[in-house]
Amino acid sequence: MDLTPYVDNLRQELAVAAEAGGDDARALAERLTAPLESAARLTLLNALSAAMGEVTRELAPGSVDVRLRGLDPEFVVTAPPAPEPFREVREPVELPAAPVPPADADDGAMARINFRLPAHLKARAEAAAAAEGLSVNAWLVRAVSVALDGGGRTSTPGRGKESGGRGFTGWVR
Structure with a gap:
């Protein structure tokens, strides 16, 4: 996902707001836009990460991860496993x-x-x-x-009342 259009839009909005303040405000806005670009990108990344955290909670056991590739985030979607038919x-x-x-x-x-x-x-x-x-x-x-x-x-060894309350633990596929 390319964040450049969003950062450019923020820069333009800042310039429009500075126009209302006169020449001094416009000059200040021009000096602040370059240092604010990295802060704006970081803030957008934090917002995207929080949003994908909420999406992941809704998709569980699937997930959506946000990875940084260069300056832009990339979304990695892991779909929940398809349930196997009962046999x-x-x-x-x-x-x-x-x-x-x-x-x-x-x-x-x-x-x-x-x-x-x-x-x-x-x-x-x-x-x-x-x-x-x-x-x-x-x-x-x-x-x-x-x-x-x-x-x-038919009884299963190690299960039920005959086993004294013992049970099995582990993973089943």
């Missing part, structure tokens, strides 16, 4: 077939919950239930029962 790395886990508890085996107390699933999971649950000749509700009851009773449970 499921795990292989699907098949739940073991557990017998559906007979209707007279429960204590009769039922609880109702609202359960919201993404559409693709709902379709998979419906297909799995149909393949086993069950209603979606019966299939979900069995899946929850198997998960809670430990059948087919």
Whole structure:
């Protein structure tokens, strides 16, 4: 970015203001413009740096840096990294077939919950239930029962209550 037009504009404005003060003021303005050029450039650089600091806060994790190349600033824009699409790395886990508890085996107390699933999971649950000749509700009851009773449970070493509260730290890509 070339600061020369801005510094020249400031010099012209100073000359116009000095014209109103007469010959002495005009002569003083002419003597002051050369030393004020570097101060004006430095002030403009400070203003640009502060502005880019605000832009960087809004762009986080991206950034905008102001670099001085010769007498003029240069802006270096670092865009935030594009989010990678989510990919499921795990292989699907098949739940073991557990017998559906007979209707007279429960204590009769039922609880109702609202359960919201993404559409693709709902379709998979419906297909799995149909393949086993069950209603979606019966299939979900069995899946929850198997998960809670430990059948087919997969655990990750060093995670959860079994690990005594230990956890993993580090970077993941």
